[in-house]
Amino acid sequence: MNFDVALRSFVALLWLIVIGLVVFAVLRASRGQKSKNLITPTLIIALLALLISVISAGLVFVQPEERGVVISALQPKGYREQALSPGLRWIIPGFERVVTYPISRQTYTMSIASAEGDIEGDDSIFARTSDGQEVLVDASVIYSVDPNEVVDIHIRWQNRYTGDLVRPLARGVIRDAVSQFRIEEVYSTKRIEMTTLIKEEMTKKLDENGLIMNDFVLRNITFSEEYAASVEQKQIAEQQAQQAKFVVEQKKQEAEQARQVAQGRADAAVIQAEGAAEARLIEADAEKKALLLFAEALVDNPELLQYQYINKIAPGVQVMLLPSDSPYILPLNSITSTSTDTTITPSTVITP
Numbered sequence: 001m002n003f004d005v006a007l008r009s010f011v012a013l014l015w016l017i018v019i020g021l022v023v024f025a026v027l028r029a030s031r032g033q034k035s036k037n038l039i040t041p042t043l044i045i046a047l048l049a050l051l052i053s054v055i056s057a058g059l060v061f062v063q064p065e066e067r068g069v070v071i072s073a074l075q076p077k078g079y080r081e082q083a084l085s086p087g088l089r090w091i092i093p094g095f096e097r098v099v100t101y102p103i104s105r106q107t108y109t110m111s112i113a114s115a116e117g118d119i120e121g122d123d124s125i126f127a128r129t130s131d132g133q134e135v136l137v138d139a140s141v142i143y144s145v146d147p148n149e150v151v152d153i154h155i156r157w158q159n160r161y162t163g164d165l166v167r168p169l170a171r172g173v174i175r176d177a178v179s180q181f182r183i184e185e186v187y188s189t190k191r192i193e194m195t196t197l198i199k200e201e202m203t204k205k206l207d208e209n210g211l212i213m214n215d216f217v218l219r220n221i222t223f224s225e226e227y228a229a230s231v232e233q234k235q236i237a238e239q240q241a242q243q244a245k246f247v248v249e250q251k252k253q254e255a256e257q258a259r260q261v262a263q264g265r266a267d268a269a270v271i272q273a274e275g276a277a278e279a280r281l282i283e284a285d286a287e288k289k290a291l292l293l294f295a296e297a298l299v300d301n302p303e304l305l306q307y308q309y310i311n312k313i314a315p316g317v318q319v320m321l322l323p324s325d326s327p328y329i330l331p332l333n334s335i336t337s338t339s340t341d342t343t344i345t346p347s348t349v350i351t352p
Contacts (some may be wrong), residue, residue: 005058014049018042057093064088065104067150072096083150099154103147105214108142108166112222118162124222125171126180129186135178138219141170141202149210156209165209173201185223194218 021042028038062068066082073095084098091098111117112124116138124136143166147155157165177198181190195218203213 005061007052007059011049011052011056014045014052018046018049021045054093054282058090060084060089060091060098060101062089062098065102066100067103067145067147068098068100069154070096070098079151079154081151083147089291100159101145101150101153101159103145103150105142105144106162107140107142107164108170109138109219110167110170111138111219112136113138125174127175129178129181129183131182135181135183135186136222137178138222139170139174139198140217140219141166141213142215142217143206144212144214146210146212153210161209161211166206166211169205171204173205175197177201183223187223191218191221203351 021038023344025038025042045055049189060068062084064086066086068089070084070091071078072080072092074092078094085238085287088099109117110119110125112122114121117123124138127137129135153161178186180197181194185191186194195216198218199213202216208215308311
């Protein structure tokens with residue numbers, strides 16, 4: 001409880017006591033009883049109550065979040081030039097009074113929602129963009145009274161600074177700012193720039209009138225039904241285009257994958273063919289070398305050719321028929337059977 005409030009309560013109690021004593025004295029006098037002994041205490045308490053009433057009437061407690069403007073009949077200008085700072089302060093009762101102003105932050109909201117704004121109903125700001133589109137803007141202005149400008153605020157605005165200064169300034173500045181941007185810029189690319197522009201202009205305007213701009217909140221932007229529908233259709237078209245682009249990209253990837261598979265198969269076939277060709281070359285080279293070696297061997301041993309011929313003959317052949325006029329091509333008299341060790345003579349060969 002504040003000291004001045006407690007003091008006033010105490011004064012009220014003293015006056016109740018005085019009234020009680022007076023009533024009691026009157027009742028005793030009406031009954032023919034003596035009441036002179038009550039006069040002195042009643043007068044003392046009444047004088048004390050009067051003195052404390054005068055003192056309490058001159059005491060003013062200013063809250064920490066307030067500043068007080070003293071309206072004085074004793075000052076040439078009708079007010080004290082310095083506002084009262086927080087604490088228990090003294091004014092001259094009957095000649096001066098105090099009007100307090102809050103210096104804490106205050107918020108003024110203008111919204112399309114009836115329950116959100118400071119004014120019931122739709123209190124959004126109607127504005128038009130540079131390309132002629134209509135928008136409704138919801139916003140909040142967070143401000144405070146400059147402690148050093150409280151006296152000037154009282155002189156110029158009294159307690160009307162919220163409705164007569166903050167509200168019209170905010171609505172006008174917002175409309176001017178929106179008119180500098182296209183509709184697409186308002187809700188997307190330059191929304192932050194627009195908000196900064198509004199805040200800077202509001203700071204300047206409020207500072208000129210003794211208020212401090214603490215912050216500006218662009219709460220919401222509502223478009224006309226026609227434009228909202230066109231934006232929705234545009235978004236749908238963009239989504240469809242994006243989907244189509246995705247499908248095309250997917251087909252490209254599938255085609256590239258198929259091409260890579262085919263290329264892999266072709267490369268494998270080439271590698272296989274190259275391997276077979278290289279193997280054939282190696283085989284041919286080996287055959288060539290074998291033939292050269294065989295030819296060299298024939299020079300020193302002509303009978304090697306007959307040996308190779310015999311190797312080609314089936315091992316079970318025991319008789320050979322030759323034409324009568326054909327010479328013997330083999331020295332059969334020198335060949336023996338591996339199985340019976342019997343010497344084959346020319347008589348064994350039958351001629352027609």
